[in-house]
Amino acid sequence: MINLTHKLLRRYEGSLMPKDVVIKRFQLKTATAHVFGVERWNGAHALWLNDALGAISPKCIITQLPADLPWFIKADENVNLEWTNFLKTGKGRFLCSPRPKYLQDIILNAERLSHFMIGAVLNSPEELTNIKSIMYTNTHDSFIPEESDPMKPDSFTTTLLWAASNPSRLDCLIPFDLPELIYRDQIARTIDLNTLREALKTLLGEFENEKKYDLRFVNPQIFINNKVNYMAEIIKQTLITYQDNTIVVAVENKLVDPLTEAWKNVPYDSVSFDEFLTIPKMDKDTTFSNYIEKHVLLDILLGTYISQFYIKNKLFPYSAHGAVGSEGQSYSTALEFWKNFFMQHSEELKKTLAIYRKIDNSDMGRKFKKMEKKIREEKIRDVEIEKEAKKYSKITSDEEVDVNEPQYQRKMKEYIKRSKREQEESD
Numbered sequence: 001m002i003n004l005t006h007k008l009l010r011r012y013e014g015s016l017m018p019k020d021v022v023i024k025r026f027q028l029k030t031a032t033a034h035v036f037g038v039e040r041w042n043g044a045h046a047l048w049l050n051d052a053l054g055a056i057s058p059k060c061i062i063t064q065l066p067a068d069l070p071w072f073i074k075a076d077e078n079v080n081l082e083w084t085n086f087l088k089t090g091k092g093r094f095l096c097s098p099r100p101k102y103l104q105d106i107i108l109n110a111e112r113l114s115h116f117m118i119g120a121v122l123n124s125p126e127e128l129t130n131i132k133s134i135m136y137t138n139t140h141d142s143f144i145p146e147e148s149d150p151m152k153p154d155s156f157t158t159t160l161l162w163a164a165s166n167p168s169r170l171d172c173l174i175p176f177d178l179p180e181l182i183y184r185d186q187i188a189r190t191i192d193l194n195t196l197r198e199a200l201k202t203l204l205g206e207f208e209n210e211k212k213y214d215l216r217f218v219n220p221q222i223f224i225n226n227k228v229n230y231m232a233e234i235i236k237q238t239l240i241t242y243q244d245n246t247i248v249v250a251v252e253n254k255l256v257d258p259l260t261e262a263w264k265n266v267p268y269d270s271v272s273f274d275e276f277l278t279i280p281k282m283d284k285d286t287t288f289s290n291y292i293e294k295h296v297l298l299d300i301l302l303g304t305y306i307s308q309f310y311i312k313n314k315l316f317p318y319s320a321h322g323a324v325g326s327e328g329q330s331y332s333t334a335l336e337f338w339k340n341f342f343m344q345h346s347e348e349l350k351k352t353l354a355i356y357r358k359i360d361n362s363d364m365g366r367k368f369k370k371m372e373k374k375i376r377e378e379k380i381r382d383v384e385i386e387k388e389a390k391k392y393s394k395i396t397s398d399e400e401v402d403v404n405e406p407q408y409q410r411k412m413k414e415y416i417k418r419s420k421r422e423q424e425e426s427d
Helices: 002-011 043-056 079-089 110-122 155-165 180-188 193-209 225-241 253-264 288-302 305-309 331-359 363-396 406-426
Strands: 022-028 031-038 060-066 128-131 134-138 151-153 172-177 247-252
Touching: 022 225, 022 253, 031 043, 031 225, 031 253, 043 134, 043 151, 043 155, 043 247, 060 155, 060 225, 079 110, 110 128, 110 155, 134 155, 155 172, 155 247, 172 225, 180 288, 180 305, 193 288, 193 331, 225 247, 225 253, 247 253, 288 305, 288 331
Parallel strands: 031 247, 060 172, 060 247
Antiparallel strands: 022 031, 128 134, 134 151
16 A cells, blocks of 8 residues: 555655655654645645545545634534634634644544534535635734735645545544744744834735745754654554555645655654643743733734634633733733734734735746736635535525536536526626
8 A cells, every 4th residue: 555655655755746845755653744834824735635635545634724613613504603702702612722632632523524614614604614725724814904815825725625525535634833822922932022013024025025934944053853743653653553554744835845854853652742732931031921921923924823713712722821010910901912012013014915915026926917807706706606606506406416517517607697697787
């Protein structure tokens, strides 16, 4: 089976492989993990990854999503409503443990993947939607919403879509990124506030030079090392558990090299996950307001995870224990600090983005915007066709209809055109 996997992989390492995809193999005695380094928000990478999974047919997929992602709450209806209710009442069940202790705490089997598809995908199209074989997710990271589509092709959640669609071929899917709440707090408690302020200034200055600034690799000892050590431990335990089976790891391409170094030093004996999830003591000079500002800056620099899932629900998810002046502070005070700091720093970013986009008159810029518009229009069209197809199938038949079948899509396009024409004539 392993030899066959190597042969299949060679088909995807040549002309079929998109630019910047990286492939590595991690060995543990007779077990092998095939590591695919991809860009998360890249449609070509997501499509390639889906095709590679179909050809290789792994028994287990390890993908770079954090186990505390709110999309993993068990929801029969809309996942956002279920998440909001959990924050209000404290009552809720999760498909994997937000703070895992053992490997089995984060293993998603066919039943759990089915629950994920029902709550997070089918009933929450504002967060996740699949178009054919690619999953699109809401990044919530746009600071100029009118100029950017927040729904982007997502390589990592595409692995969940493939896994849920192939329950007979797959035994498990494992989200193996460091839990995001813990990751952010580990950084906020150890990094200097001025370092984050300077990082934002550097980021703003890099737009003009069209460079991609990544704070994580400027301070890898804080942002990278513990994360990849945790990932390496999960890969090792998975290889021990699923020996002689094909295992695929989907990870950010930038992390492949540091993950490879971590893999070289991973101990054979199992290590408790608690070793990687410990919350450090607060720096003695950090005040309550400084601590909030650090988290605001991390949300802008790393992605608006806290804003998206907590602040929007009027909750600051940390106690700020150990910060000077934190005793007796209320959630409302923390939220007020957050609001002020976020407004201050995000306005700086908005102004820079607005100036940068205004002066971007290069041919490449125009071509990219044209291509982006075309992709968005095609995506809207496909979603529209699928919605109409579902309506049509309910009216005409109780049987399941394959909306991706060319003949059926043709009929639906004709149906939509006719409906629009009739509507225009009536207007």
